[in-house]
Amino acid sequence: MEGFKPITHFIKDLYNTSDFIPLHVPKFNGNEKAYLENCIDTTFVSSVGAYVDEFELKIAEVTKTQKAVAVVNGTAGIQVALRLAGVQAGDEVLTQALTFVATANAICYNNAFPVFIDVDLDTMGLSPKAVSEFLSEHAELREDGCYNRSTGRKISACLPMHTFGFPVHLDELIEVCKTWQIPVVEDAAESLGSVYKGKPTGSYGALGVFSFNGNKIATSGGGGAIVSNDIALAELGKYLTTTAKKPHTYEYFHDQLGYNYRMPNINAALACAQLEQLDVFLSEKRSIASAYADFFASEGVKFKTELPETKANYWLMCVELSGKDERDAFLDYTNKSGVMTRPIWQLMFRLPMFKDCQTDSQKNAIFLEERIVNIPSSVR
Ligand SMILES: *Cc1c(COP(=O)(O)O)cnc(C)c1O
Numbered sequence: 121m122e123g124f125k126p127i128t129h130f131i132k133d134l135y136n137t138s139d140f141i142p143l144h145v146p147k148f149n150g151n152e153k154a155y156l157e158n159c160i161d162t163t164f165v166s167s168v169g170a171y172v173d174e175f176e177l178k179i180a181e182v183t184k185t186q187k188a189v190a191v192v193n194g195t196a197g198i199q200v201a202l203r204l205a206g207v208q209a210g211d212e213v214l215t216q217a218l219t220f221v222a223t224a225n226a227i228c229y230n231n232a233f234p235v236f237i238d239v240d241l242d243t244m245g246l247s248p249k250a251v252s253e254f255l256s257e258h259a260e261l262r263e264d265g266c267y268n269r270s271t272g273r274k275i276s277a278c279l280p281m282h283t284f285g286f287p288v289h290l291d292e293l294i295e296v297c298k299t300w301q302i303p304v305v306e307d308a309a310e311s312l313g314s315v316y317k318g319k320p321t322g323s324y325g326a327l328g329v330f331s332f333n334g335n336k337i338a339t340s341g342g343g344g345a346i347v348s349n350d351i352a353l354a355e356l357g358k359y360l361t362t363t364a365k366k367p368h369t370y371e372y373f374h375d376q377l378g379y380n381y382r383m384p385n386i387n388a389a390l391a392c393a394q395l396e397q398l399d400v401f402l403s404e405k406r407s408i409a410s411a412y413a414d415f416f417a418s419e420g421v422k423f424k425t426e427l428p429e430t431k432a433n434y435w436l437m438c439v440e441l442s443g444k445d446e447r448d449a450f451l452d453y454t455n456k457s458g459v460m461t462r463p464i465w466q467l468m469f470r471l472p473m474f475k476d477c478q479t480d481s482q483k484n485a486i487f488l489e490e491r492i493v494n495i496p497s498s499v500r
Contacts, residue, residue, distance in 0.1 A: 124453040130415050131459050131496055134408065140458045144436060146339045147499045150397045155389035167362075169385025171392050176345070178395050182312070183320045183328065185347040187354035190383035191361050194309040194331025197344035198226035200381065201327040202277055204346075204357050205303040207232050211276040212268055212478075214254070214302070216246045217467040218485040219281045222331075223307050224468045224477075226279075233273065236469055236479040242427055244464075244488055245288030246280035252296045254480050259300060266300045271478065278302045282311035282321050284494070285337070285433035286426060290316045290324045305329070309344070312337050313402045313433035322347050327357075332391050337405070337435045338398055340391035343383045404499045405434040412437055412495070424492075437497045438464070444490045451493060464492035 135141050159165045172190050179188035191197045207213060209231035215223055217236035227234045238250035258270050266275045278297045280288045297304050308314075308322035309331035315321070322328025327350075330336075332343035346361075348354040359365075364378025383391075409425070409432075416423035422440040426432035441447040447463065454461040467485055468474045 124450055124457075126419065127415075127421075127450075128454055128457040128459045131454075134411060135496065135498075135500060138458075141460060141496045142498065143460045143462055143494055143496055144335050145498045146334055146394075147397075147401070148393075149400075151393040152390055155393050156386060159386045159389050165386045166384050167380075167382035169388065171385050171388035172383055175340075175383070175388040175391050175395070178392065179330070179345045179347060182395065182398065183322045183330070183347045185320075185323045185328070186349045186351050187347070189346045189354055189357045189361060190388055191344045191346060191381045192383055193342050194329055194333060194344035195222040195226050195229075196361070196379070196381040197329040197331070197346045198223065198279070198305070198307055198309075199229040200357055200361055200379065201305045201329050201346050202226060202230050202232070202279070203360070204348075204353050205277045205305050205326050207276045208274075211274045212271065213277045213279050214246075214251060214275060215279040215307075216281055216485065217469050217479060217482060218244065218283065218465065218488060219307070219468065220309070220465055221468065221471065222309070223279060223281050224471075224474055228473070232276070233271075234468065234474060234477050235268070235275070236467075236474075236477055236482070236485075238480050238482050239283070239485050239488065240289065241484045241487065243286050243288045244283040244424070244492070245286065246278070246293060247484065248289050248292035248296050250480055250484075251278065251293065255296070255300050261301060266302050268478075275300070275302055278304050279307055280304065280325075281307035281309070282314060284424075284438060285311045285314045285435040286424070287311065287314050287316035287321050287430045287432070290321070294324060309333075310336065310435050311433055312435075313398060315431040317429050323349065326350065327353065332387075332394075337401055337433055338391065338394040340383065340387040340394070343387045343391060401499050402433055405497070408497065408500070409434040409437055435497065436494045438492050438494045440488070440491045441493060442491070447491055447493055454495075460496060462494045464489060464494070
């Protein structure tokens with residue numbers, strides 16, 4: 121176990137403390153208090169307000185998309201984005217098993233079925249090659265789209281997730297999905313500020329979804345955003361997430377099953393203050409990542425870094441250990457030494473509610489599941 125001692129020392133030096141070091145905590149160094157106070161003073165604490173509008177404009181700007189819709193959290197955002205992409209009850213959605221549970225839950229909230237496809241070892245996100253192989257083996261194109269021959273269900277969306285802020289191979293994935301007429305919705309919950317070939321993640325798919333939960337790179341306390349370059353689609357998203365109420369001065373009429381998925385102004389206020397510091401957060405993350413990269417290289421441990429033509433936001437940083445035994449020893453030693461580390465998620469098909477979902481080989485996902493560990497990544 122002593123073998124991991126230099127690592128805990130390095131991390132304590134990096135954060136300049138001998139106290140417990142959490143995995144990720146938010147940093148409130150800007151206008152957070154002032155904006156929150158303004159919400160109280162004006163009584164605009166709830167589901168409408170100037171900060172919500174400002175947040176939506178700012179997110180569209182940061183993600184270089186035409187329109188953003190503020191929502192109550194990222195999970196609800198994915199649920200609605202899938203519906204907007206055309207997912208209906210009984211359909212299937214292709215996604216990765218190596219993800220946070222929200223990705224798969226959001227599919228099921230639409231009464232659709234997740235189909236778990238393997239990830240790439242380099243990006244840790246959905247593999248275009250695995251998607252292509254799965255579709256060649258199982259799918260057929262019919263007049264109204266792509267169908268899974270083995271289940272008879274329509275495959276109505278593909279939901280890649282940019283793991284820890286490392287962009288998936290978007291060009292290749294979008295090409296495959298185009299061939300099979302499957303809309304792409306990006307689960308960009310972890311990748312605000314990440315860039316693929318010069319454009320932000322979340323801006324490539326028909327829709328993209330971000331999370332502003334307390335553990336993400338910028339937080340609203342709890343919150344999310346749906347983005348799209350299709351303004352009509354985003355406007356429909358706003359409509360559905362605000363109870364699908366026909367605009368009228370005093371009458372209530374709702375013409376569809378909508379949701380109360382609005383982001384409260386008080387949360388948007390926090391997010392607005394956080395977004396003012398996004399560039400600072402991103403550059404601080406890069407400097408931590410670069411210090412980790414140098415250190416782990418000298419230790420002979422593989423630290424995950426961004427790929428060419430991409431910029432990761434380095435939201436949660438991670439190392440790849442040599443196998444399960446070394447991983448478990450690493451987790452045990454670091455956590456006992458007051459440095460919080462955590463294994464990557466268990467694959468979704470291991471969870472009771474997803475155990476009957478269709479999967480492919482999952483070769484790479486299983487490899488990473490046994491080796492990847494997140495390390496402290498907070499902005500200092
Ligand atoms: C955080 C996260 C979400 C959901 O975000 P919430 O705002 O917590 O609902 C979805 N997908 C992934 C991969 C996430 O990490």
